[in-house]
Amino acid sequence: MMSLLEDQFWFSAALALVIFGAMMTAVAYCIYFERKISAWMQDRKGPNRVGPLGLLQPLADGGKFLLKEDIIPANVDKPLFVLAPAIAFGLGMIGFVVLPWGGRVDVDGDGAVDVIAQVADPGIGLLYLLGIGGLAVYAVVLGGWANNNKYAFFAAMRSTAQMLSYEIPMGLAILVIVLMTGSLRLEAIVLSQLGGGNVWNIVHHPLAFLILLTTLFAETNRTPFDLAEAEQELIGGYHTEYSALKFGLFFLGEYAHMITGSGLIVVMFLGGWHLPWVPGLRPEDVSIGAMVLKMSVLGLKIAAFLFLFMWVRWTLPRFRFDQLMRLSWKGMLPVALALVCYTTWLVYVGRATDIRWTLGGNAVLMAVVLVISGVLGSPITGRQAHMPAVRMFASRPAR
């Protein structure tokens, strides 16, 4: 058994199985915690009936998804109607394979590194994640169109434009780190952030971190960018006509995307499985125990980000569509571009990993943004120019 695991292929297979199971569980429990956290933030108690503390609620929800009548409306485009949730779920579930879960591992304990605790380590790991993010648009646009429902179609159109627009600052923010690290491999990016006086990338480039975080909210269709499922305007959003397990797949796909996205941002900016001053988390620690420890650290970081996603969802209201577009094109894109240019210059002069230059550049850029927004008198992104004044009645008009 152990000797089998020394082979990277079988180790990857086993790891993929384990993480796939963990993802499925985590996705189911994400729904539970979403409900719990929303309840707590609204002074309620949340689901607590099924099992102790309501912990069996995901099972009950799953059973309900399975047992509800699976309606395919009469005038929908049937193949696409079935395909869309499959795309949403499938793409959400294949992203995790390039995440570095636990560094290098010495399985048999003879001191030599046998395998890498990553399902696959292609040289283009980051591009793989970006590609999956790009393909995820299809789930929304096909789902919305196949519905044959005008509101769902609106949602699909909005969402497509939104996802395409937010992919650009996202790519640029990632590019900043790629320029700094000089690698597209996620494991290499993690390793570049630890040991030997190196710090996490968030310290180097807090602005890029903020941009990536914001675009992740948009890419996963979460509040404040959840215009694709704005119930108040669009009935239900792009999945209006979906029921039963197909609807459930959209749901699960969204959470799977959140998990993968959180993993991405943790690996890019927060040192992956690394925690400073904790023994057993250095790259040299290759025992199985160290791998488990690293995996749990990464899992905890991802969980923290999931909490952040939910926290923001139950705090912020939704953006208006034009504000959303302005935020991307006029707010984040110039900042990200400036950051990329600056980092390129730093690479050219050989100071890309010098924290005084990176952090200083970010601070200067932030100050510039502040000054510009002060001159314009509007948020970096936000308000529509030349808004007409609101007319109000000074007193109750006489009849």
Added chain:
Amino acid sequence: MIRDEDILNVDEPELTASERLYFPILVGMRTTFRHIFKKKITVQYPEVQRTLRVENYRGVHRLNRDADGRVACVACFMCETACPAHCIHIVAGESPWEDREKYPAQFDIDELRCIYCGMCEEACPVDAIELTPEYDLVGRTREEMIFDKEKLLEVFDRTNGVKPRKNPKITGYVATGRRNGSEPPRPGAATS
């Protein structure tokens, strides 16, 4: 008409530097985070019953009994006529008692169709039908939710102590003696 001096043109307020950089988001997030640890206001329903404001709530109907324990209804069809949801169905029969001509041989209310508007009790000339503050109205079948005369009288027996009160100020209803705590009106007194 609206005069010009009544109209104010309100410009949007200038944003401060922190607002332009979306810093107030953090204030909002602090607020929601604090609420996680606050005392919860959820009422665990079947175990803990809410105390309702009895005078305002309109729940399950009841058919009142008069002082002799007979059904107070005189089968005048006022409630059935008034009902906007058509959920009351009355079959009148000749009264076995001498003080009135008719009594309801059958009196059904479909609690699933009812919209609990209270028009029936407004319409009733003898205050025989009333809405009680009972709200835990459940059943397993639709048939079970059609309340017949016996069931409605049972509701009365169960809720005898509770005195639903119609607020005269709100409904314009002139209170009868019974509502002020005196004797229930004699059946037939209203018709005379």
Added chain:
Amino acid sequence: MNHWPTLVYGLFAMGALGVYCLLPRAERSMRAAGAVLGAAALAGFLVLFARYAVSPQGSGVVFLVSGAIAIAAAVKVITHERPVYSALYFVLVVLAITPLLILQSAEFAAAALVIIYAGAILVTYVFVIMLAQQSGAAHYDRQSREPFIAVLAGFLTTAVVAAGIMELPVPAGGDPTAMGGEGPSNTEVIGRVLMADYSAALEIAGVLLLIAMIGAVVISRKRVPTEDVVESRTPGMIGREVPPY
């Protein structure tokens, strides 16, 4: 080795006939025959190239399967009556080509293909198709023009290319395995080539994109007069000219 050309041309002809039958037409549909012919031609090619399937690490199998999927999906793109499906089958073509590029150790090109083609360009296509044609297939999608000449042109193109390949000697070239294994990654090598050898071309490409962006903005902002009434959305009005307002 002598019947190799005949076999190849025969298979090309068979496939061309299949595509001819598959193309949408108003009158009698020959789709079933076309599908059979096309599948037979594809199977013939699979058999022909099956000897690559014994190559190490199963890359031959990947080539055969991906290539077959790509060809079949491409046929669907040009023969499907509904443009949305055409665009989606095109996504399938792209996704089927990606493993081929990875097999040729062109990972970066493969990733760029998926991100740019499938993730951006085709989404735009789908977007426009959905905006323009909401109901089922329009009459002009159910009828192709000059299918015979088109298929003939396609057949000749392929035949000429095939003839060229079979006549010409294989260039000696460099060592195909030089790029695999250790050493700088594919991305790095491409980056060096792009930045060092083709830096001017890269700049021009950037300028081209900028021009296209400006052009697209200008085009789409322009108000156009409507010439005649929308016809495509009402299937009952096929062939009837509707006077302008």
Added chain:
Amino acid sequence: MNEALGYIVLGALLFALGVVGFLSRRNLIVIFLSTEIMFQGVIVNLVALSRLHGNVQGQAFALFLLVIAAVEAGLALGLVVLLFRRKGTLDVERWSSMWG
């Protein structure tokens, strides 16, 4: 014979299918899709030949091709939308007024 042969034939087939679609379809958008199929064929060929020659020039050109495809998609679709707004149809044969 060489491993690259299969790729070149595949590229040629894709290109030919693109030609067939370009010539025979009447829907403007599908015509542009057909040109994109031709691009795919060319990309496969470029990459295969680049491998055959043991350098990455072909891959670099495939990337330039992607740029061209993106430019084409942007401009062509802009034009298509413009034409569609004008005529209300995507049929190329309705645009015969410039035949003279």
